[in-house]
Amino acid sequence: MYSTVLLLHSWLRWAVILAGLFALVRGMGGWSGVRAWTRVDERAGFWFVATLDLQVLIGLVLYFFLSPLTTGAFEDFGGAMRNSVLRFWAVEHTFGMIVGAALAHIGRVRSRRAPAARKHRTAAIFYGLALLAILVSIPWPGMPAGRALFGW
Template sequence: MYTITLYAHSYVRWAVVILGALLMIQALVGWLGKRSWDEAVGRLGSFFTISMDVQLLLGLLLYGVFSPMMQRVFDNFGQAMGDARLRFWAVEHILMMVVAVVLAHVGHVTAKRLPEDRRYRRYAIFAGLAMLAVMLAIPWPFSSADPRPLFRL
């Protein structure tokens, strides 16, 4: 189960990154171009938020149930905090991703409640902040924290 969840988490990351980038671009084009509201952007916001939720669920399964590394961390949390690699997974990664999910949700829910002429701006700001958190917390192959491959084969 660990391997399946890990691979799913690795690949859903790309749905998050792609949908988040598309949402940011569409929102910026609409906001800066002073375009009339396009409901397709709202749907894209829904898909982005859903992808973030799925990714969070998979991550929480890894964090609390399946990951042998996290089990070692939980066995001696204090010692794990002294290891930068383990600290990244135990605290930094999950904290940044939860922040990203909250930002995505707040942006999506509040944008839907705003007048149409202000929705693009809200999506652009909150999707941008969520994506910044995501991009900083992903263990990219060039990352110093604990590099991971772009695609698991």
């Protein structure tokens, strides 16, 4: 169960990153080209937030129930904070991803409500910041808590 959910979480990251990049490129392109806001822009934001929400949900299941790293860290949180790998999983990864998800949600709501002239700019700024928070919180290979790019 744990390894299946972890594998799903590992692969779903690519869907989140691709959806985020697409939403960002649409926002930046529309902003600089002063293009009208279309259904494709609307759907791009939807898929970014939807894949991200699913990833957050799976992450929370790992965090509270399945991962021996985080559930173990809760037993001695002070000790875990002195270990950079345990601290990454117990605090940094989770906090960064929650910030990313919050920014993506704010971006979607605000870009939908913004006047036509500001929709793309709002989407580009918030989706860009969301993607940044997500990318710096991923356990890339080479980091102390790093993982494979394509786990099996």
